[in-house]
Amino acid sequence: MAKSHPLGFLSFLSIFLVLALQCHVSVSLESPTTESVYLPFLQCLINQTNSADEVSNIVYAQTNASYTSVLRAYIRNARFNRTSTPKPLIIITPLQESHVQATVVCAKSIGIQIKIRSGGHDYEGISYISDEPFIILDMFNLRKITVDIEDETAFIQVGATLGEVYYRIWEKSKVHGFPAGVCHTVGVGGHVGAGGYGSMLRKYGLTIDHILDIQIVDVNGRLLNRESMGEDLFWALRGGDRGSFGVIISYTVQLVPVPEKVTVFRVQRFLADNATDLVVQWQQVAPHIDDRLFMRLLMQPVTNKGQLTVRVSVVTLFLGGADELVSLLDKEFPLLRLTKENCTETSWIQSVLWWDNFPIGTSPEALLDRELDSADFLRRKSDYVQNPISRDGLEWIWKKLIELGKPGLVFNPYGGRMNEIPADATAFPHRAGNLFKIQYSVTWDDPSAEADKNYTTRIRRLHSYMTPFVSKNPRSAFLNYRDLDIGTNDFGKDSYEQGEVYGLKYFNDNFYRLVKIKTAVDPENFFRNEQSIPTLPKSK
Numbered sequence: 384m385a386k387s388h389p390l391g392f393l394s395f396l397s398i399f400l401v402l403a404l405q406c407h408v409s410v411s412l413e414s415p416t417t418e419s420v421y422l423p424f425l426q427c428l429i430n431q432t433n434s435a436d437e438v439s440n441i442v443y444a445q446t447n448a449s450y451t452s453v454l455r456a457y458i459r460n461a462r463f464n465r466t467s468t469p470k471p472l473i474i475i476t477p478l479q480e481s482h483v484q485a486t487v488v489c490a491k492s493i494g495i496q497i498k499i500r501s502g503g504h505d506y507e508g509i510s511y512i513s514d515e516p517f518i519i520l521d522m523f524n525l526r527k528i529t530v531d532i533e534d535e536t537a538f539i540q541v542g543a544t545l546g547e548v549y550y551r552i553w554e555k556s557k558v559h560g561f562p563a564g565v566c567h568t569v570g571v572g573g574h575v576g577a578g579g580y581g582s583m584l585r586k587y588g589l590t591i592d593h594i595l596d597i598q599i600v601d602v603n604g605r606l607l608n609r610e611s612m613g614e615d616l617f618w619a620l621r622g623g624d625r626g627s628f629g630v631i632i633s634y635t636v637q638l639v640p641v642p643e644k645v646t647v648f649r650v651q652r653f654l655a656d657n658a659t660d661l662v663v664q665w666q667q668v669a670p671h672i673d674d675r676l677f678m679r680l681l682m683q684p685v686t687n688k689g690q691l692t693v694r695v696s697v698v699t700l701f702l703g704g705a706d707e708l709v710s711l712l713d714k715e716f717p718l719l720r721l722t723k724e725n726c727t728e729t730s731w732i733q734s735v736l737w738w739d740n741f742p743i744g745t746s747p748e749a750l751l752d753r754e755l756d757s758a759d760f761l762r763r764k765s766d767y768v769q770n771p772i773s774r775d776g777l778e779w780i781w782k783k784l785i786e787l788g789k790p791g792l793v794f795n796p797y798g799g800r801m802n803e804i805p806a807d808a809t810a811f812p813h814r815a816g817n818l819f820k821i822q823y824s825v826t827w828d829d830p831s832a833e834a835d836k837n838y839t840t841r842i843r844r845l846h847s848y849m850t851p852f853v854s855k856n857p858r859s860a861f862l863n864y865r866d867l868d869i870g871t872n873d874f875g876k877d878s879y880e881q882g883e884v885y886g887l888k889y890f891n892d893n894f895y896r897l898v899k900i901k902t903a904v905d906p907e908n909f910f911r912n913e914q915s916i917p918t919l920p921k922s923k
């Protein structure tokens with residue numbers, strides 16, 4: 384039954400589990416429990432790998448004393464660290480590629496859903512939670528990094544963190560870097576394939592613009608690389624949903640040159656200091672200026688001198704020296720009134736630490752800290768802006784920020800290299816024509832359900848207020864800022880119509896090619912999540 388109708392079997396099982404949970408009855412024999420999945424899975428893995436010794440070290444049943452600490456280690460949003468959060472029946476922690484291959488084969492034959500987790504930073508936690516019975520394929524042990532400075536490349540397994548990548552490059556060279564995200568604990572597995580970005584976005588584009596090769600385990604358990612997967616799938620894995628096509632094992636990437644000396648600064652203004660003028664000018668300058676310059680803008684409602692106001696911060700990386708930067712901004716962005724005293728000249732690795740909120744001078748070893756089992760409560764959303772927001776518009780937005788009191792906005796300038804890469808060169812579509820990307824951000828520490836509801840309502844309102852200022856048809860969104868509010872499929876149903884709703888927002892017109900590739904490589908939709916790429920309807 385499981386073999387001939389995997390999906391039917393699965394929904395049949397999930398009905399049992401839902402009933403069991405809702406009615407607090409004892410779990411029936413038919414519903415998958417950690418007991419009913421654990422032993423068959425173990426047996427299947429042993430059959431597949433031919434090694435009982437290996438397998439006995441990589442499967443955690445719910446009854447295992449380490450289950451909870453393994454599960455929690457890479458929970459990165461405390462909203463999904465509750466007793467009520469759905470838990471995996473078992474957790475598999477592969478130590479080598481063959482364990483991943485065996486897990487895919489066994490999950491398919493047993494008819495159980497897998498969720499793939501690398502660094503666990505998915506904002507909606509969908510790498511480690513699910514609405515139907517599931518197991519976690521937890522990739523944290525596959526974290527090898529090999530840096531080859533002669534070739535200017537690096538081989539990186541998905542369980543590595545961004546901090547480890549930056550550190551290993553720095554160990555070998557002070558004039559090489561990699562353009563990826565800001566937070567050192569973010570995992571390579573989720574981040575890179577979705578088009579991760581950081582403070583070198585305007586000079587070097589996205590992570591996916593530097594991928595030379597990818598290893599992936601497909602739905603048949605085959606280990607493929609660029610050559611054996613073909614250019615269609617290789618295209619899809621650069622910006623399409625990584626978890627819709629298979630399990631990524633590693634990326635081989637091209638490193639980029641960085642100067643020995645870079646410059647960082649942070650300047651803050653309140654509304655009373657004409658911060659609005661600053662934001663008006665920022666929109667004219669930040670997406671168009673020298674592409675070595677990335678000026679992020681943060682807007683927070685705060686109290687200053689007893690007054691509710693908005694604080695605007697300009698946080699910057701310049702791939703060059705302070706003198707050049709000051710004269711450039713004096714000319715192009717005079718309202719900033721930047722002086723050399725505002726700037727810090729430092730090495731690229733120190734700029735990485737500084738952007739990640741460590742003080743300049745911190746030892747790069749700090750980047751290796753995985754900070755297991757710690758998280759805030761958070762919600763994030765995204766938008767793209769294609770036309771400058773008028774002064775009146777900004778003033779209205781400030782009013783709303785102050786009224787809501789809590790969510791903040793981050794403007795990340797595009798332009799530069801992002802304008803040079805065609806929207807269909809990779810599956811990531813948000814290129815030329817976008818002035819900046821907005822991140823909506825709210826973070827809290829009160830674990831109560833009321834707080835959750837309150838902050839959720841506030842960030843949704845802010846997102847709704849912003850409608851007139853952002854992209855339309857589709858209202859685009861950034862896949863790495865996962866947001867289930869923009870649409871989901873009924874998990875397991877593979878509805879094309881539902882998939883199109885969020886799919887067009889994340890991928891614009893590239894969605895249609897992604898659907899074709901998905902249908903070709905995983906026609907039964909084994910690799911799925913709440914926002915995965917659907918397959919073509921069978922009738923079409």
Ligand SMILES: Cc1cc2nc3c(=O)[nH]c(=O)nc-3n(C[C@H](O)[C@H](O)[C@H](O)COP(=O)(O)OP(=O)(O)OC[C@H]3O[C@@H](n4cnc5c(N)ncnc54)[C@H](O)[C@@H]3O)c2cc1C
Nearest residue numbers: 501502503504505510564565566570572573574580626631
């Ligand atoms: C504190 C914080 C800071 C962040 N900063 C940035 C930033 O500066 N720039 C930026 O671009 N983004 C940033 N992000 C977003 C981040 O890039 C994404 O959440 C990213 O997907 C996280 O990758 P992960 O491996 O840690 O997450 P996971 O939760 O493990 O995975 C995310 C998604 O990818 C899938 N996936 C993971 N591994 C694999 C694999 N091996 N094969 C197939 N599918 C896989 C998962 O199933 C899930 O759907 C940040 C997030 C957080 C929480």
Ligand SMILES: *[C@@H]1O[C@H](CO)[C@@H](O)[C@H](O)[C@H]1NC(C)=O
Nearest residue numbers: 423424425426427428429430
């Ligand atoms: C494992 O292999 C044995 C012998 O080939 C077979 O009898 C058994 O059914 C297999 N078990 C699973 C779970 O595949």
Ligand SMILES: *[C@@H]1O[C@H](CO)[C@@H](O)[C@H](O)[C@H]1NC(C)=O
Nearest residue numbers: 439440441442443447448449
């Ligand atoms: C828990 O699972 C791990 C991984 O399979 C294993 O090494 C360990 O022996 C198990 N612990 C117990 C108490 O069963």
Ligand SMILES: *[C@@H]1O[C@H](CO)[C@@H](O)[C@H](O)[C@H]1NC(C)=O
Nearest residue numbers: 649650651721722723724725
């Ligand atoms: C920038 O430098 C000037 C002096 O040159 C100083 O008055 C101002 O406070 C500095 N701003 C910040 C944000 O450090």
Ligand SMILES: *[C@@H]1O[C@H](CO)[C@@H](O)[C@H](O)[C@H]1NC(C)=O
Nearest residue numbers: 652653654655656657658660
């Ligand atoms: C704000 O702008 C006005 C008009 O341009 C100017 O007169 C005033 O000095 C500015 N205030 C500050 C704090 O810069």
Ligand SMILES: *[C@@H]1O[C@H](CO)[C@@H](O)[C@H](O)[C@H]1NC(C)=O
Nearest residue numbers: 455458459461464756757758
């Ligand atoms: C989860 O909650 C426990 C307390 O119940 C806490 O000790 C742990 O740090 C939390 N972990 C995360 C990732 O939120």
Ligand SMILES: *[C@@H]1O[C@H](CO)[C@@H](O)[C@H](O)[C@H]1NC(C)=O
Nearest residue numbers: 834836837838839840841844
């Ligand atoms: C959130 O809580 C604050 C403080 O209790 C309250 O003033 C506000 O109205 C609440 N907002 C929402 C959207 O629930």
